[in-house]
Amino acid sequence: xxxxxxxxxxxxxxxxxxxxxxxxxxxxxxxxxxxxxxxxxxxxxxxxxxxxxxxxxxxxxxxxxxxxxxxxxxxxxxxxxxxxxxxxxxxx
Numbered sequence: 001x002x003x004x005x006x007x008x009x010x011x012x013x014x015x016x017x018x019x020x021x022x023x024x025x026x027x028x029x030x031x032x033x034x035x036x037x038x039x040x041x042x043x044x045x046x047x048x049x050x051x052x053x054x055x056x057x058x059x060x061x062x063x064x065x066x067x068x069x070x071x072x073x074x075x076x077x078x079x080x081x082x083x084x085x086x087x088x089x090x091x092x
Contacts, residue, residue, distance in 0.1 A: 002045065003027075003036065004036075005037075006036075007034050007065070008056075026048060
């Protein structure tokens with residue numbers, strides 16, 4: 001499993017809602033336009049990227065930051081509580 005932080009800035013409301021819904025199917029929203037997502041493989045990531053491109057136009061931004069396990073283990077919130085316990089659920 002690979003975990004990514006997906007961040008976007010999409011101008012079109014309809015495309016932004018559709019992209020949010022797509023990303024929610026891969027993980028959870030942590031802020032309005034920031035998602036922590038989990039994919040099973042590089043092939044799954046390629047498929048996701050292809051689907052995401054339908055919602056991104058020129059001038060929009062969508063970025064994926066890899067979250068290696070060492071970074072997730074070191075992550076915490078304002079109270080010092082650990083925040084990244086991935087994967088939270090695994091669908092079989």
